[in-house]
Amino acid sequence: MSLAKRIIPCLDVKDGRTVKGVNFVDLRDAGDPVELAWNYSNQGADELVFLDITATHERRKTMVELVKAVARQINIPFTIGGGINEIADADALLNAGADKISINSAAVRNPALIDELAKAFGVQFVVVAVDTRRLDGKNIVHLNGGRIPTEKETFDWILEAEKRGAGEILLTSMDHDGTKGGFDNLFLKQVNEAVHIPVIASGGAGSIQDFVDVFEKANVDAALAASVFHYGEILIPDLKEVLKQHHIEIRTTH
Amino acid sequence: MIGIIRYGAGNIFSLTAALDRLGIKYGMVHSEADFEQFDRYIIPGVGHAGAAMNKLQQSGMVEKIKAIQKPTLGICVGMQLLTAHSEEGDANMLDIFPIKTKRFTDSAEYKVPHTGWNQVYSEKENPLFKNIPIGSHFYFVHSYFIEFNPTYTLASTDYSIKFSASIWRDNFFAVQFHPEKSGKFGEVLLTNFSNL
Numbered sequence: 117m118s119l120a121k122r123i124i125p126c127l128d129v130k131d132g133r134t135v136k137g138v139n140f141v142d143l144r145d146a147g148d149p150v151e152l153a154w155n156y157s158n159q160g161a162d163e164l165v166f167l168d169i170t171a172t173h174e175r176r177k178t179m180v181e182l183v184k185a186v187a188r189q190i191n192i193p194f195t196i197g198g199g200i201n202e203i204a205d206a207d208a209l210l211n212a213g214a215d216k217i218s219i220n221s222a223a224v225r226n227p228a229l230i231d232e233l234a235k236a237f238g239v240q241f242v243v244v245a246v247d248t249r250r251l252d253g254k255n256i257v258h259l260n261g262g263r264i265p266t267e268k269e270t271f272d273w274i275l276e277a278e279k280r281g282a283g284e285i286l287l288t289s290m291d292h293d294g295t296k297g298g299f300d301n302l303f304l305k306q307v308n309e310a311v312h313i314p315v316i317a318s319g320g321a322g323s324i325q326d327f328v329d330v331f332e333k334a335n336v337d338a339a340l341a342a343s344v345f346h347y348g349e350i351l352i353p354d355l356k357e358v359l360k361q362h363h364i365e366i367r368t369t370h
Numbered sequence: 371m372i373g374i375i376r377y378g379a380g381n382i383f384s385l386t387a388a389l390d391r392l393g394i395k396y397g398m399v400h401s402e403a404d405f406e407q408f409d410r411y412i413i414p415g416v417g418h419a420g421a422a423m424n425k426l427q428q429s430g431m432v433e434k435i436k437a438i439q440k441p442t443l444g445i446c447v448g449m450q451l452l453t454a455h456s457e458e459g460d461a462n463m464l465d466i467f468p469i470k471t472k473r474f475t476d477s478a479e480y481k482v483p484h485t486g487w488n489q490v491y492s493e494k495e496n497p498l499f500k501n502i503p504i505g506s507h508f509y510f511v512h513s514y515f516i517e518f519n520p521t522y523t524l525a526s527t528d529y530s531i532k533f534s535a536s537i538w539r540d541n542f543f544a545v546q547f548h549p550e551k552s553g554k555f556g557e558v559l560l561t562n563f564s565n566l
Contacts, residue, residue, distance in 0.1 A: 118479070118529070119486040120507055157553070162487055188387045193509055193551045213383040215511075215551065238417065240483045240511045283483070312481050337486065367487040367507040369553060 120367040121331050121359065122162040122338035123352060124316060125345040127152060129168050129198075132178050150185045156345065157192050159352040160369045164190065165218065165286070165340060168198035175199050180212045187213025195243055202229070203236055210237060218286060220245040221259045224266055224273070227280060234281025239313075244282040246274060248303070249290040255303060262290030271307065278311050285311065286340065288318040296322025296344070304334035316340050324350055324358045331364045372564065373399040373408030377429040379447065380416035388550035392557055394564045402434045410440050410566065413544075415447030419471060419514060420459015422447050436464055441541050441566040449537065449544035450514060458514050466542050469519045469534075480530040483513040490535045490547065492525045498536070498543055499525060500562050506555045508535070508547035516546065 128135045133147045153164050166186070168179050176199075183196055196209055197218030206217050223230050223244055233242045247258045248270040255270035274285055287307060289300035299320045308315045314337035317330045321341035327350075330339050344350040359366045372389070374382060376398050389396050396412075399405060413435070415422050426432060435442075444452045453463050456471035463471070476482035487507040492499045508527075515533040518526055524543070525536035536545045543563065549556035 119484070119488050122486060184383070187384050188390070191388060191391070191551065191553050191557060211381045211383065213381075213387060215384075238483075240485050283485070309478075312476060312478065314481060314485065337481075367553075 118365060119337065120162065120365050121336075122316075123160070123327070123355060123366070124163045124165055124338050124340040125156045125161050125352075126165040126167065126318070126340050126342045128342070129166050129170070129182060131170050131172070132182055135169065149182060150189050153186055153190050153194070156352065157190050160356055160367070161192065161352055162367055163192055163338070164194040166194065166196045166198075167218075168196065170199070176205060176208065180208050183209050183212035183214045197243070197245055203232055206233055206237060206241070210241065216241055216243050216284070218243040218245045220247065223277065224257060224259060224268065227276065230277055230280040230282055234283070239281050239283035242282055243284045243286050243316075244274075244277040245286040245288065246270060246277070247288050247290055258290060262288075262293070270303075271310070274307055274311060278313055282313060284314045284316065284337075286316040286318060289320060292320030293318070294343075295320055298322065298326040299330040299334070299339065301330055301333040304330065304336055308334055308336050314338065321350075324355050327355055328359060328362050328364070331359065332362065371408050371410075372396040373404065373411045375399045375411055375413045375431065375435070375448075377422075377431060378425045379422040380414060382414050384548075385412070385414055385445070385550045388557065388560060392561055392564075394560065399431070401429070402431055405434055405438075408440075410563070411435075411438060411442045412563075413442065413444040413448035413451060415445065415449075415451060417447060418458055419447050419450045419456040419463070420461035423451060423456070423459075423461050423463055426451060426464075432464065436466060439541055441563065442543065443563050444542070444544035445550075446512060446546060446548060449546055450516065452537070452542060452544050453516055456514060467516075467519075467522050467537055467539055467544075469517055469522055469537070471514050471516050473514050474530065477530065483511060484515070484529050485511045487552075488527050488529060488535075488547075490525050490527050493520075493523050494538070496524055496538060497566055498538070498559060498562050501558050502555050502562075508545075508549070508552040508556060510535075510547045512546060
């Protein structure tokens with residue numbers, strides 16, 4: 117038997133509030149990340165990702181408070197990312213109850229950060245998030261949500277990240293993100309076959325079939341999405357039912 | 371009331387948060403003198419098993435733990451501490467269970483650490499797994515596993531090989547997965563333990 121494929125809603129948080137529009141009927145406060153997280157967890161989400169986009173110097177404090185609030189209420193694992201630049205940031209989040217941290221730009225600028233975090237906390241704690249976009253026929257790592265291209269080829273960077281101690285890769289295709297036209301199954305398959313750590317697919321989810329495809333075609337370990345869940349276009353119980361019909365191993369919660 | 375044995379291995383925020391949500395009372399055990407005030411114990415643990423055993427020895431609580439007669443639950447590395455030996459650090463452990471902790475062999479199909487939701491199959495009737503359907507998913511994060519043993523394995527999981535997801539001997543219970551992160555069924559297990 118193998119591990120269940122994971123479904124991961126992603127919440128963008130700024131100053132302790134979720135920022136992307138959310139359209140749930142039963143929520144008292146759709147901007148409260150903890151209530152949203154609780155709702156997803158109850159629906160059968162297998163894991164949650166919080167991306168903190170707070171820009172103020174108070175950010176570490178707000179992230180720690182958020183992580184504590186989530187850990188108090190939520191009974192599934194969760195990852196927090198955004199603005200983690202050093203061991204002290206990660207340590208504070210671990211002690212507040214985070215299961216994993218996600219690093220992106222900081223790792224590109226200082227790849228040794230991956231080694232340091234893996235050594236300090238174990239590889240299972242370190243998710244390396246990679247934003248990729250096609251440029252002149254190549255997959256190139258981008259920073260700042262896909263706006264700034266780097267010198268790095270995505271495939272090479274992912275292999276380097278694994279070697280340095282990444283425990284998981286969160287790969288977002290910026291060409292697919294927001295299109296709702298499906299995940300980048302070809303590239304995800306290529307990456308997934310090249311690494312020995314779990315790969316989370318991100319960018320492009322628009323329909324339940326897109327999730328079926330990414331698991332069947334790319335065989336990734338998890339699929340992440342934001343808006344299709346936030347706007348109620350895809351309900352997690354419906355999604356899991358269809359995945360089950362396709363004999364894709366998922367966690368059942370009843 | 372549950373005494374959580376503190377010997378310096380890992381943070382327990384998520385565990386205490388789960389107990390708080392469930393309304394299960396707990397306190398901390400820092401030394402031998404603290405044991406008497408509790409009627410059951412949890413031995414938590416994350417990280418390196420050999421290093422955890424060293425810390426436990428330094429805490430001076432080893433003999434007291436081996437002599438416990440009350441219900442005791444080891445979680446993750448806290449489970450591995452109860453075995454005879456771990457390949458992680460080639461370390462001798464508490465030897466409450468005469469079985470071994472070994473490392474997974476990684477492969478393209480079976481990535482290590484074994485991280486995520488996997489199915490747990492009860493091998494025996496036991497109140498710890500009351501109201502938990504056979505084959506329920508629990509959340510695992512580990513690179514080392516406890517070998518399957520027909521005498522001591524209470525529940526098993528398959529991941530390249532069949533191993534012990536849970537072991538049981540007299541008043542000692544242990545789980546490899548994290549009940550505090552395993553959704554509803556993890557909470558049921560913690561509640562079951564508090565009612566043993």
